[in-house]
Amino acid sequence: MSFSLDTAALSPERSTLRLHGRLDALTFGDFDGGAAPVLEQMGQGGTVVLDLSALDYISSAGLRSIAKIRKAMRAREGHTLLVNPQPQVRKVFEIVKAVPVSDVFSSVAELDEYLDRIQKRVLGGEDDDV
Amino acid sequence: MVLRSIASRLAAWVLAGTLLVVVAGGFLLFRVIREQILQQTHRESAVLAGDVSHRIQHRLDKVADTAQTLAALIGPRPDDAETLISDALRHNADLAGLAAAYVPVSMDAASPGRSPFVSRQGDGRLVTRDLLKDPAPYWTQAWFRTGLGCSVGCWQQPFFSQSRQRQLVNYSAAILAGGRAVGVLNADVTLEWLQGVLQNLNKPKGTEAFVIDRQGVYLATDGPVLAGRRAQDELVAALRGDTDEPIRHTGILAAHAGAPVWIYHAPIDGTHWQFGLVVPEEQIYAGVRRTFSVALSVGALALLSLTLLTLVVTRRVLSPLGVLTERAEQVAKGALDFALPTVRRRDEVGRLTHAFDRMRHELADHLAELGRVAREQQRLASELEIAQQIQTALLPGAHFLDARCHNFELHAVLKPARTVGGDLYSYFMLHDQRFYIMVGDVSDKGIPAALFMARAITLAKALAPRAQSPQQLLQLLNQDLCRNNDGCMFVSLLCGLLDTATGHFSMASAGHEPPVLWGDGAPRLLDIETGPALGLDEEATYSSRRVRLRPGETLLMYTDGITEATDASLSMYGQERMLACLARYAAQAEGDPAGYLLADVEAFAAGHGQADDITVLALRWHHAGADGSASMLDLTMPASIEAVFDALRHCDEQLASAGVAQGVRDDVRLVLEELMVNMAEHGRPPDGDARIELRMALAADAVLVDLHHDGQAFNPLLSPVPQLTGDVADREIDGGLGIHLVRAMASDFSYAHDEQGNHLQLRFILPS
Numbered sequence: 001m002s003f004s005l006d007t008a009a010l011s012p013e014r015s016t017l018r019l020h021g022r023l024d025a026l027t028f029g030d031f032d033g034g035a036a037p038v039l040e041q042m043g044q045g046g047t048v049v050l051d052l053s054a055l056d057y058i059s060s061a062g063l064r065s066i067a068k069i070r071k072a073m074r075a076r077e078g079h080t081l082l083v084n085p086q087p088q089v090r091k092v093f094e095i096v097k098a099v100p101v102s103d104v105f106s107s108v109a110e111l112d113e114y115l116d117r118i119q120k121r122v123l124g125g126e127d128d129d130v
Numbered sequence: 131m132v133l134r135s136i137a138s139r140l141a142a143w144v145l146a147g148t149l150l151v152v153v154a155g156g157f158l159l160f161r162v163i164r165e166q167i168l169q170q171t172h173r174e175s176a177v178l179a180g181d182v183s184h185r186i187q188h189r190l191d192k193v194a195d196t197a198q199t200l201a202a203l204i205g206p207r208p209d210d211a212e213t214l215i216s217d218a219l220r221h222n223a224d225l226a227g228l229a230a231a232y233v234p235v236s237m238d239a240a241s242p243g244r245s246p247f248v249s250r251q252g253d254g255r256l257v258t259r260d261l262l263k264d265p266a267p268y269w270t271q272a273w274f275r276t277g278l279g280c281s282v283g284c285w286q287q288p289f290f291s292q293s294r295q296r297q298l299v300n301y302s303a304a305i306l307a308g309g310r311a312v313g314v315l316n317a318d319v320t321l322e323w324l325q326g327v328l329q330n331l332n333k334p335k336g337t338e339a340f341v342i343d344r345q346g347v348y349l350a351t352d353g354p355v356l357a358g359r360r361a362q363d364e365l366v367a368a369l370r371g372d373t374d375e376p377i378r379h380t381g382i383l384a385a386h387a388g389a390p391v392w393i394y395h396a397p398i399d400g401t402h403w404q405f406g407l408v409v410p411e412e413q414i415y416a417g418v419r420r421t422f423s424v425a426l427s428v429g430a431l432a433l434l435s436l437t438l439l440t441l442v443v444t445r446r447v448l449s450p451l452g453v454l455t456e457r458a459e460q461v462a463k464g465a466l467d468f469a470l471p472t473v474r475r476r477d478e479v480g481r482l483t484h485a486f487d488r489m490r491h492e493l494a495d496h497l498a499e500l501g502r503v504a505r506e507q508q509r510l511a512s513e514l515e516i517a518q519q520i521q522t523a524l525l526p527g528a529h530f531l532d533a534r535c536h537n538f539e540l541h542a543v544l545k546p547a548r549t550v551g552g553d554l555y556s557y558f559m560l561h562d563q564r565f566y567i568m569v570g571d572v573s574d575k576g577i578p579a580a581l582f583m584a585r586a587i588t589l590a591k592a593l594a595p596r597a598q599s600p601q602q603l604l605q606l607l608n609q610d611l612c613r614n615n616d617g618c619m620f621v622s623l624l625c626g627l628l629d630t631a632t633g634h635f636s637m638a639s640a641g642h643e644p645p646v647l648w649g650d651g652a653p654r655l656l657d658i659e660t661g662p663a664l665g666l667d668e669e670a671t672y673s674s675r676r677v678r679l680r681p682g683e684t685l686l687m688y689t690d691g692i693t694e695a696t697d698a699s700l701s702m703y704g705q706e707r708m709l710a711c712l713a714r715y716a717a718q719a720e721g722d723p724a725g726y727l728l729a730d731v732e733a734f735a736a737g738h739g740q741a742d743d744i745t746v747l748a749l750r751w752h753h754a755g756a757d758g759s760a761s762m763l764d765l766t767m768p769a770s771i772e773a774v775f776d777a778l779r780h781c782d783e784q785l786a787s788a789g790v791a792q793g794v795r796d797d798v799r800l801v802l803e804e805l806m807v808n809m810a811e812h813g814r815p816p817d818g819d820a821r822i823e824l825r826m827a828l829a830a831d832a833v834l835v836d837l838h839h840d841g842q843a844f845n846p847l848l849s850p851v852p853q854l855t856g857d858v859a860d861r862e863i864d865g866g867l868g869i870h871l872v873r874a875m876a877s878d879f880s881y882a883h884d885e886q887g888n889h890l891q892l893r894f895i896l897p898s
Contacts, residue, residue, distance in 0.1 A: 060804055
């Protein structure tokens, strides 16, 4: 199998999907299938983190799957964040301007820091704009 | 030079003409005058002859009178005979001797002294002799007997007297007694006397006179001694004729031996003699001859003067002509600046001089004009030469060997009929190792054709990278050439595109001759559907044909200069001969097939010359294979997702094993996936399954991919650029992203569609 999905840490607020291998016209079905239960259990305003550090390759079919997840999360007023895209994936994203730069993080640590900041702002009086 | 001049000839002709007239007239006049002179001489001489004969007669009459008187006196008195005779002789000096003799029968006769004979000696003494005492009796003598018969007296024959040693002639008169002749009185005169008479005649100088008797014996002449000799018979006969008729005779006298003379004769009355006056003809004419020679001399002098005058006048009148002749020779040498003779009169020469002057000026103008034209032509020629160099520079080399892979070899030859021509050939490599070949023929010849050819060849090269296939190139070219083509020039073009990796050759024809292909078999014409020639119909479309060249095969393209070459008998070379020639080449020859064919055509048309531009281009496919752009992959698969991903895996493995960097491999994979998935999902034809052909090759600096799909036409280059908002979630889901990725990833990308389907060519540059 050239693609695999790791959905270890799931919660309605924040779920992380780890993608492995190649996401293309042959494998996007697997990804869609694996991501569907995760999206179902996501709560309103939740965050889906796609960990791309192990994703070697993406094609337009894979982009469409990621777009579907982003649309679904947007419908729930949530976020889809991408972590550590590899060169090929990053190149494809840049070409098609797939996601806003603010939604892409170079590492999990950076992501955690960002999420913590968000959490504090939400909890501490909402005087900060996003 | 002098003799050749008009003046000399004119003078000579004048001289000759007048000479002829003068001589002819003179001769005629001479004849007439001579005749008149002759007649006059005849008259005068006849009168003179008559006169002279009278005078001689007068002298002779005196002798005769004396004799007759004496005979009358002596007859009755014979005794006084001697006295009378002596006295008579003494008083008449004309007489040489006198004799009286009687017939002997009478008594008187026998008496002595009755027959005296007195003769005059040479010293003038008178001697008397008695005839009776002569030893021979006188009465037996002829003179006596004849004398007896001459009762009235008669002249006898001349004779030679032995006693006196002289030529004599005697006059005899009978002595009558009683009416009967009893004796003879004989009077002698010498012929010298007669000759003296003749010599003393007052006759014209140069003439001669003679007396001749009835027998034709000369009695006397005043010239040479002819006395006693007999004249020629014809003269004698003539003398017996009419006395009024002058006789023309030749050779009568020694002095005039051989020269003709005129003889005027008159009878001497009382005798049987004739007097003749001899006038040499020469003498008659001498006067008129002299006159005429004088006249001739004067005439000749006059003629000579006339000739000289003519010569001088003509030379003077024609002298400007000589100058004009020299000037004309100068004109022939190119010199036009010279002085002409002054015109003195408005005669022919004057008009000629004026005309010559005009001619010189017009000639100078004309020469200047000619020089200008020549310079212009020279300039045009040099421009044409430069044009030829430029045109030649437009053509690529005559031999092309694919240096990178030795997969193919190309020979070309172009031979314009004039300095510049309308044929063209071109070939060039596109960046993706695709090789364009074209051969074309512009309508018409010469400079317009050359310019149109330049336009066509330049446009073709410029448009080729944009065109994805030969038929598209033809279409683009056609549209461009139709623009502003008011002259309705057109070009037939056969255009081919060779995949230098695989030997796939697609071609399209715009009204051009079909190409020839041969390998192991006989050369054959490739049937190819052709569209209209370029430049005529803007809407024209072209179809293509695709062949795959096998190793060793040769494809030959040519223009109609080959097939329409004509020999001396105006028969055309034609396709049959061309195919036969190429078969001969294929059987044995090595080297350049284009040159081989051209040589054959030139030998065929040797007698007629080249009428049209000739172009031949031969492409030989070697398929050497092993090289930098070796084919890595050549797959044919059904258009299904599974097969596509199998192929992608193969691709990736090949690239990886070839050491291609990961980034490039990912790009190749992404592009191929997008394209092939698209083909598999959307390109299925309505009837049955489609197939995908994938070929990949690795060149030194790039990965080359050739993708062919026989499904529905789809040109990825023409799909619109998607709206990129910065978030894929903003978009409706569609295929636009994939094509966008393809266009972004591939370094070069070309698309063509023909009846075989879609052809995509891709190139990925390797990072250096």
